[in-house]
Amino acid sequence: MAHFTKANSLHEWLDQRLAIDKLWKVLAAEYWIPKNINFLWAMGVVLMTMFTILLISGIFLLMYYKPDTKLAFDSVNYTIMQEVWYGWLWRHMHAVAASVVFLVIYIHMFTGIYYASYKRGREMIWISGMLLFVTFSAEAFSGYMLPWGQMSYWAAQVITNLFGGIPFIGDDLVVWIRGNFYVSDPTLTRFFMLHVLLMPLIIMMIIGLHFYTLRIPHVNNQDGEEIDFDTEAEKYKAGQKKEAKVIPFWPVFLSKDFFVLGVFMIFYFYLVFYHYDFAMDPINFDPADPMKTPPHIYPEWYFLWSYEVLRGFFFNVGPLSAMDMGLIAFGIANVIFFFLPWFDKNDEVAPAARRGGFHIWFWLMVIDMIVLTIWGKLPPTGFNAYIGYVAAVGFLALFAALPAVTARKKGLLWFVIFMTLALYVAGYLEYTKALGNGFVIVTLFVIFYLLFFLNPVMVKNRGGAR
Structure with missing residues (x-):
């Protein structure tokens, strides 16, 4: 049975009940990272920062967005952009972060491929990372539909039609996903629910799984060297910091991450203030019109490679x-x-x-x-x-x-x-x-x-x- 004594501080009171000191050691202070890694290993922290920006900016946008086919377009392009103080900033931050997050994911993903960080007990790290890619893709697509512009509407038409290719159940599945026989108000409200509730919850759970999978095999390094983390950690704690091949995640490794994050945020806010339009298709500034098909339908840049695989066979x-x-x-x-x-x-x-x-x-x-x-x-x-x-x-x-x-x-x-x-x-x-x-x-x-x-x-x- 746990033994409780009179606490002399709030920290001590919480520690007796939640073991926060032990949790902090497991998550950060005694989570060991190899010394011989480069700036590419900071992409995980950058990705978490971008996800946080998406959550915060999304909450502010949610206050004024109307999930209705008659109101959605004006709520984004008129109310948020023109009537809400700094609404334009929140929208630009959200749109740019939604694109930049995939740039970070691709860098993180191909870093893992280049350094073979999916082998020797790290298979679950890789699988959980790919699950994150899939869930972020679903989150991005559901969000792309919400402005209810021309490209939003017709992209939804094309993507939902893909499920019709599934044998036996395809046609019924398309109707179920749309909530109607065509993309309409029920489709918008379904994707709204996915974007603001279900997918963010799933993403947060998979992020937790991804972090957990890192704890057993530990992080790979740029030389592919197999490190005995327990032995090297004892060296570090004994004061042999130069000889040890590992460093603690907090504060040593994270301080390096913060430098990379600072440089990346300069790039991010440059896009937000000067080139935000790269994340917004010009066609999407026209309201959705089911009677007028755009001459060329295509998704956002981060889906283009798989879209070209889809239409490549002619x-x-x-x-x-x-x-x-x-x-x-x-x-x-x-x-x-x-x-x-x-x-x-x-x-x-x-x-x-x-x-x-x-x-x-x-x-x-x-x-x-x-x-x-x-x-x-x-x-x-x-x-x-x-x-x-x-x-x-x-x-x-x-x-x-x-x-x-x-x-x-x-x-x-x-x-x-x-x-x-x-x-x-x-x-x-x-x-x-x-x-x-x-x-x-x-x-x-x-x-x-x-x-x-x-x-x-x-x-x-x-x-x-x-």
């Missing part, structure tokens, strides 16, 4: 329509990163620069996602359609090739390379209309046979990849 292959292939590719693209720890067959925890073929794979993936993002905002006409197709196939092919690259299986790697080339050629033939849809699948197999089975490397290793 021809039919056998029984599969272009829409079906796009939906399948889109679904794969949005879950594939969860399985990265198992696609990477190399157990070595080291920076990509020290991992040979993985280094090339990493930068190809970065370049491919940049291309997908750029082309995702361009109209899918002319040669743009083929470039988008090449980048979409390339994205999927890179993940298909990762097990071969990391396990150094040349036969499997050649298989993926030649199959990708066959898809590129078939896509180009369809783009130029050199062949009809019915011959594309035949073309794929002919090219695959010529390039793969007759390749000297494969002839030599016909017995299987080694």
Whole structure:
């Protein structure tokens, strides 16, 4: 049974009942961080700061927002922007933070990939981080609909239509999500509830899970060095601070984070005051009009890469329509990163620069996602359609090739390379209309046979990849 004595201070009274000193040690004062890490490890603190700004600014905006299709647009663009004191500032802070938070997430995510921070017991750190990415994406989309502008309305129309591609239940699911047969007032109120209540609660719970998953395997470091945190922590507490390979999260590590955060906040407020419009689509300053479709519908920049994967397939292959292939590719693209720890067959925890073929794979993936993002905002006409197709196939092919690259299986790697080339050629033939849809699948197999089975490397290793 717990023993309580007369407390001499509020702190002591709380400590006896809530063990706040012990909690503080676990969370900060005796949570140990490797010394050999760089500024990229500060992105977690930056992300928490951006999320806090989103919560606070969102509360102020919520005071004046009207979740009604007849009032929503004016409540944002007239009431908040013109009648509420500093309403424009809260809106700009919220809109810019909503975009910048994804920039931070992508930096944080690719830092983890580059330094292999998803291996050797850190798989749950990676999975919880990807869950955060998915929930932030849902939060962003539900918020994008709230101003009830032209792009908000038609983006909601496109995204909710995607669920119609699910076999058997798709059509009913679309109606259930919208609350109607078309995007309307029930859709707006549903997404309002998601944005202001359900998704923030889920995000906060997953942030707690993410922090908890860090406590057992601890943070990775930029050299991939395996550190005995208990031994090194004892060195630090014994006064051997120079010899110890770790530092406490508070106050030593966090003081470095605050410097990075300060620099980042200068960048953030520069965008807020001078370039806030980068986070606001001009088309969205027109009220939603169900009778007038914008000439080109596209999501915010942070979704463009997956959007381009969705629309990248522009021809039919056998029984599969272009829409079906796009939906399948889109679904794969949005879950594939969860399985990265198992696609990477190399157990070595080291920076990509020290991992040979993985280094090339990493930068190809970065370049491919940049291309997908750029082309995702361009109209899918002319040669743009083929470039988008090449980048979409390339994205999927890179993940298909990762097990071969990391396990150094040349036969499997050649298989993926030649199959990708066959898809590129078939896509180009369809783009130029050199062949009809019915011959594309035949073309794929002919090219695959010529390039793969007759390749000297494969002839030599016909017995299987080694």
